[in-house]
Amino acid sequence: MSGEIVLSVSQLGKSFKDKKIISDISFEVKKGEIMAILGPNGAGKSTTIRNIMGIMYPDEGSVTFAHYKSGSIPRHKIGYLPEERGLYKNVSIMDILMYFAELKDYPVAKAKKRALAYLSKFGLEGKEKTSIEELSKGMGQKVQFIASIIHEPELLILDEPFSGLDPVSQEVFKQEIKELANNGTAILLSSHQMNLVEELCDRLYMIHQGSKVVSGTLSEVKKEYANFKCTIHGDNEPALLEKIPNVLRIEQKGKQTILYLSAEMDIPKWVKQWPEGIQVEELSIDRTTLHEIFIQIATGTGTKEGVQDA
Numbered sequence: 063m064s065g066e067i068v069l070s071v072s073q074l075g076k077s078f079k080d081k082k083i084i085s086d087i088s089f090e091v092k093k094g095e096i097m098a099i100l101g102p103n104g105a106g107k108s109t110t111i112r113n114i115m116g117i118m119y120p121d122e123g124s125v126t127f128a129h130y131k132s133g134s135i136p137r138h139k140i141g142y143l144p145e146e147r148g149l150y151k152n153v154s155i156m157d158i159l160m161y162f163a164e165l166k167d168y169p170v171a172k173a174k175k176r177a178l179a180y181l182s183k184f185g186l187e188g189k190e191k192t193s194i195e196e197l198s199k200g201m202g203q204k205v206q207f208i209a210s211i212i213h214e215p216e217l218l219i220l221d222e223p224f225s226g227l228d229p230v231s232q233e234v235f236k237q238e239i240k241e242l243a244n245n246g247t248a249i250l251l252s253s254h255q256m257n258l259v260e261e262l263c264d265r266l267y268m269i270h271q272g273s274k275v276v277s278g279t280l281s282e283v284k285k286e287y288a289n290f291k292c293t294i295h296g297d298n299e300p301a302l303l304e305k306i307p308n309v310l311r312i313e314q315k316g317k318q319t320i321l322y323l324s325a326e327m328d329i330p331k332w333v334k335q336w337p338e339g340i341q342v343e344e345l346s347i348d349r350t351t352l353h354e355i356f357i358q359i360a361t362g363t364g365t366k367e368g369v370q371d372a
């Protein structure tokens with residue numbers, strides 16, 4: 063990764079009918095980097111992406127692609143998979159892919175070669191003459207994905223690329239996104255599949271109600287929001303559990319208690335600091351997953367400081 067900044071979003075803000083939808087959204091995506099924009103339904107991810115794509119214009123802030131400012135961005139260097147899927151129905155796969163290549167001023171002969179290679183990679187070999195309307199939803203999504211990368215974009219923006227795909231197809235998309243990044247494409251994606259984000263993305267930017275909550279590499283985010291969790295089985299009173307030090311949050315369900323811990327703990331030392339009388343039939347220590355962090359943030363139970371009952 064060269065570290066060259068491809069996309070820079072600065073203090074983006076957008077309102078609809080006096081209602082602020084996003085505010086002060088700022089991040090960068092570098093060459094060869096995969097960046098995830100995350101957040102619950104309605105958080106403002108697609109609005110952010112649409113403002114970057116010039117589909118709508120921000121009320122505040124700016125978008126810079128390479129050295130180009132908002133008004134002069136060379137759109138043919140960008141690939142985009144919108145959240146709304148849909149391709150012309152009565153056209154063959156190859157015709158639609160060539161249409162997208164031409165729109166982006168990409169040489170047709172080269173595009174044809176790329177199209178055939180991608181169709182075969184995505185299990186659609188020999189289907190180039192098939193009409194779009196004959197395709198299943200997932201197949202259509204594969205064609206739309208190919209359309210977004212046919213012209214070798216420098217920046218690729220994928221709005222929920224994995225939604226509606228079976229696990230095998232998700233894996234194929236995941237590998238392809240990785241390969242594109244390895245070859246230098248800067249990638250910004252939104253997704254609700256936290257396991258895939260965790261496996262794929264170099265950095266993430268999480269928004270809630272239109273504003274940033276947390277951003278950084280996965281390990282930076284994990285450092286900020288409970289690095290470890292300790293699960294105990296045993297009969298324990300909440301008042302006693304609250305005496306355990308360095309606990310950010312406690313969740314109790316019957317005999318099972320989950321303690322979300324501060325980052326970078328010395329676990330053996332910590333266990334020795336427990337108060338007398340804690341019952342332990344079973345104990346396990348794990349890393350908090352991005353899925354859990356997301357739920358904590360989205361439901362407002364992700365306090366960084368202080369102990370809170372679930």
Ligand SMILES: Nc1ncnc2c1ncn2[C@@H]1O[C@H](COP(=O)(O)OP(=O)(O)OP(=O)(O)O)[C@@H](O)[C@H]1O
Pocket residue numbers: 078083101102103104105106107108109110145
């Ligand atoms: N054209 C519009 N006019 C009015 N409100 C809009 C418009 N587009 C989006 N919104 C509102 O903006 C908010 C953010 O929507 P957005 O689609 O950006 O969320 P999202 O994070 O992409 O959500 P999801 O995960 O559900 O796709 C929502 O409250 C939505 O109702």
